[in-house]
Amino acid sequence: MTSEWRTEPDSGVLIAGHTYRAVLFDLDGVLTDTATLHQRAWKSAFDEFLARNHPAQPPFEAADYRAYVDGKGRSDGVRSFLAARSISLPDEPDPDAANPLCVRSLAERKDQLFHDLLRTEGVRTFAPAVELLHSLHSVGVGVAVVSASRNAAQVLSRAGLLDEVDVRVDGIDAARLQLPGKPDPALFLEAARRLETDPNRTVVIEDAESGVTAAHKGGFGLVIGIAPPERASALAGSGAQIVVEGLDELDWSIGGTVRAGSSPDSSCELCAHTTSPAWFLEHVGFEPAVQGARESLFALGNGFLATRGALPEARADAVHYPGTYVAGCYNRVTSRIGRIEREDESIVNVPNWLPVAFRIDDGPWLTPEHTAMDHHHIGLDLRRGLLMRETVYRDPDGRRTRIRQRRLVSMATPHLAALETTIVAENWSGRLTVRSGLDGDIENTNVAEYRPLNGRHLESVESGVEPPNIMWLSAHTSQSRVRVVVACRTTSSMNDENSGTENQRIDASHHGIHLEQSFAAGRAAKVTVYKAVAVYTSKDRAISEPLAAAVQAVASAGSFDELLTASAAAWSNLWARCEMTPDADHGTKQAANVDVFHVLQTLSPHTADLDVGVPARGLHGEAYRGHIFWDELFVFPFLTLRLPELTRALLLYRFRRLPVARQHARALGYAGALFPWQSGSDGREETPLALLNPISGRWVPDNSRRQFHINLAIVYNVWHYWETTGDLGFLTAFGAELLVENARFWASLATYDAEADRYDVRGVMGPDEFHDGYPDSPGSGIDNSAYINVMLAWSLARALDAHRILGPDADRRTWDKLGVDGDELRLWDHMARRLRLEFLDTGVLSQFEGYGRLTELPLDDYRRRYRDIGRLDLILEAEGDSTSRYQVSKQADVLMLLYLFSAEELTSLIETLGYAFDPAVIPATVDYYLQRTTHGSTLSRIVHSWVLSRRNRRQSWQMLGEALACDLGERPVASTRKGIHLGAMAGSIDILQRCYSGIDVREGVLWLHPQLPTELRALAFDIHYRDHWMHIRCDHTAVTVSTNQSAAAPVRVAIHDTVHTLPAGATISGPA
Secondary structure, three states: OOOOOEEOOOOOEEEOOOOOOEEEEOOEOOOEOHHHHHHHHHHHHHHHHHHHHOOOOOOOOHHHHHHHHOOOOHHHHHHHHHHHOOOOOOOOOOOOOOOOOOHHHHHHHHHHHHHHHHHHHOOOEOHHHHHHHHHHHHOOOEEEEEOOOOOHHHHHHHOOOHHHOOEEEOHHHHHHHOOOOOOOOHHHHHHHHHHOOOHHHEEEEEOOHHHHHHHHHOOOOEEEEEOOHHHHHHHHHHOOOEEEOOHHHOOEEEOOOOOEOOOOOOOOOOOOOOOOHHHEEEEEOEOHHHHHHHHHHOOEEOOOEEEOOOOOOOOOOOOOOOOEEEEEEEEEEEEEEOOEEEEEEEEEEOOEOOOEEEEEOOOOOOOOOOOEEEEEEEEEEOOOOEEEEEEEEEOOOOOEEEEEEEEEEOOOOOOEEEEEEEEEEOOOOEEEEEEEEEEOOOOOOOOHHHOOOOOOOEEEEEEEEEOOOEEEEEEEEOOOOOEEEEEEEEEEEEOOEOOOEEEEEEEEOOOEEEEEEEEEEOOOOEEEEEEEEEEEEOOOOOOOOHHHHHHHHHHHOOOHHHHHHHHHHHHHHHHHHHOEEEEOOHHHHHHHHHHHHHHHHHOOHHHHHOOOOOEOOOOOOOHHHHOEOOOHHHHHHHHHOOOHHHHHHHHHHHHHOHHHHHHHHHHOOOOOOOOOOOEOOOOOOOOOOEEEOOOOOOEEEOOHHHOOOHHHHHHHHHHHHHHHHOOHHHHHHHHHHHHHHHHHHHHHHOEEEOOOOEEEOOOEOOOOOOOOOEOOEOOOOEOOOHHHHHHHHHHHHHHHHHHHHHOOOOOHHHHHHHOOOHHHHHHHHHHHHHEOOOEOOOOOEOOOOOHHHOEOOOHHHHHHHOOOOOOHHHHHHHOOOOHHHEOOEOOOOOOHHHHHOOHHHHHHHHHHOOOOOOHHHHHHHHHHHHOOEOOOOHHHHHHHHHHHOOOOHHHHHHHHHHHHHHHHOOOOOHHHHHOOOHHHHHHHHHHHHHHOOOOEEEOOEEEEOOOOOOOOOEEEEEEEEOOEEEEEEEEOOEEEEEEOOOOOOOEEEEEOOEEEEEOOOOEEEEEO
16 A cells, blocks of 8 residues: 555545555544543542542532543542642542552542443444544554543453554553653653654544644644544644544545555466466455465465465565474573563564565555555465465556566476566666575564463574575574575576576675676566575475575476476476366355365375474464474365375374373373373473463463373374274374374272262363363363363273274284383273263253353354354453353354264263263254354354254355365454464365265274265365275265276275175266
């Protein structure tokens, strides 16, 4: 966006770009009408105080509010008003005085009254101000809210504006940073600092004299006051250049379109492409507000490394975030929060290989922030893994420069990437300067909540040149001591000839190394710059050392087209194994391909050679610090049926960390092994002890390390890998040990109630993170989670099955090594039949013991008051409340059982535990928990889409659509900027693959029970089952399964209840 604000004689204000770059809004009286609530709360608090302690004083009036309180922090407001009435109070209570009254107690009373009003009356917004805020945010103008109130985040959240604000500076910040309140300009200056804008290029909108005075003192470029006519002169006298009653009186004209560069361009090659929409993801126009999410969605990777889809000419800022990540490259740093020192391990943003910048003569470098965009188009060829981009920049002199780029991260050779840039001087001649290189001045700053913490992981940055045209950059991670080397070979040509360079120089520093080339460009001249790139680390196999390997790789790399041909062929092989073919609308087809594409970019055959797990947010960003959670539970079903060797390798990531898991269990006083909720390099628990609530501004305890059910997810994955592949060698060497150590852990954690003949599992957390304890004991865990206890019974039975399958004598070494004896086997068998469950009066399975006694929460009321209640726990914490008090869930918990097991399996499991269970209560169970779920996790809609598929396929399809829109929608969720949601993507594919086709693998049979939604006309795909490649096709009338010719032994396949023996090269069919 290129725009400029200027004041017109008729008080019109034009936003167009290069004069003002940001707008700071006061909150109360400008965006929201909470000023009246504040005034009423102040009046009640002061009138109570005066009536009891100074009855001769007149009551608090509206004039007092404006003169002494408005715009000030609570304590300052108390002092100001009392001083005007010649009343003195101490700041803090005097412990020896009979009267505890003080400034703090009076301020707290006002805050209590305000919260009562906020809770009962909600927040009213001023429509013109909100419309302006939306418009500014959508075109990338920096937006901040500056308020003395400590409740600013809660007010913004209730108004649905929290995500529309780039920066918030409030009373909590003032106290934490010891910033004086208005009329001092400190709060406004802090907001400008965070927005990285100069005050003289920033607009302030205020309604209080103290705020206007602060903005004027701070030297802000334009100060707009909002006041009724009788107060207009007071604001003007305080420094406001414009004073109006409402922002609708101003002529707000936002220059350009909301989506810069979205106008058609007849010369754009991408606009003329003929690729099928199902295989081509594209976006026209540049939108700063969603650029971060686009960078995640247009990232390229190969399972070893991935690079975000950032513009090569951009540096990391509030809009752009170039990031490259190598799988398994972690580093640990320490940070200080107040007096507390904390240590965090994160995936490392390694040196940036993208930089290519360009300018005309001595003008500014062409970037979206400084140059007009006449056209901007990006396109991702999913079949070939090719990212293309075409942009037309127009500088202030009207010179148009066209940029065409092609980018790849090789799926054929995992260490190679390439970028080709073609620059066309469309209507000008002059000197074109191109600056291309490697940037080592890199920090991890992708996640706003982590920015107050240490994000610098790279040190010892060195660079060098290898003639004739190779540059390299080397750095070490500060703690893990991984050496990362990036090398590039740069070649250039003008008008397709290897000539035309006027001069060139190399600029090397401790921050990076760059090649700067100048070309004498005539009108319509075309300059092409090609970078072949290699990324190696000291952890890589089959190399002597990473610098020599990287230099050799780029020296021998072919042209861009040669690299593309090889990479596209590797992608073709992957698509042959992994493609889904849904006969549905174009959006569903494209979404399925996009999701498969990103799963394979994160986890490819190259990953199988690495010691890595499944990162929850892919290799696309820094959310969750690149850690591994339980998301593999949603990812492995897709991989195991397509790339079983990859699932095996990823399961070995867990097995190699079994010794650390044993230590973890012992440290907590248990036997067996306990895997961490968040895992990184070595398998220790990486879950932080506290997280920042962005609404309240407080650090709150994070007790999610009590999610011991991570163990159950791992053994579930182990068993289903075995069921699908029949890999007896894996079960013998690795799987059995994981099953045994899981069983031992839970056997030591559970307590036995002899009187009831029941086992209790206490002090845990289920998948629903809203309940980390009971209302009177937060953080201490809950008891007898239905999900955990049913899954535990299943996992104990599988440990017994493994003992039976391997045989106590057939492989004596396995059981001797593990020390399993008859007493243990009998204990596991007893536990698997006698774990405790609780049921509600309706027969619905209770989420945990005591869940039915919790208070109901009016979720519809909260949905009306907040735009998004997914993180209701943070909303309630900011209100001084807790989700632990209520029957409400962040995500599917009990219903996970219906995601993992068929209704028949679940019924059998519950009955095996000794409970009568009527499967007719399952629909009521689904309804009960669905009504109480906020879907605060992207995985939640996957689970609900699955469990709804058998009784409400239309709603199931709708839920699947919502899950697909999470990252891919026109307005992706804000967190997509920090990485794609890998579990949701893989889970969405699996809805098509297993849920709607009814695939289930158990007891040596591949079962199919297809039930397609109306919107899905047919479905076809290939799977790999027990050494067979099978082609499955189903529609609303029939299902067909055929196998390729091979030497594989016949397998059993069931269509509904009819079991067939299917040899290689045969076909079976049946009714749908």
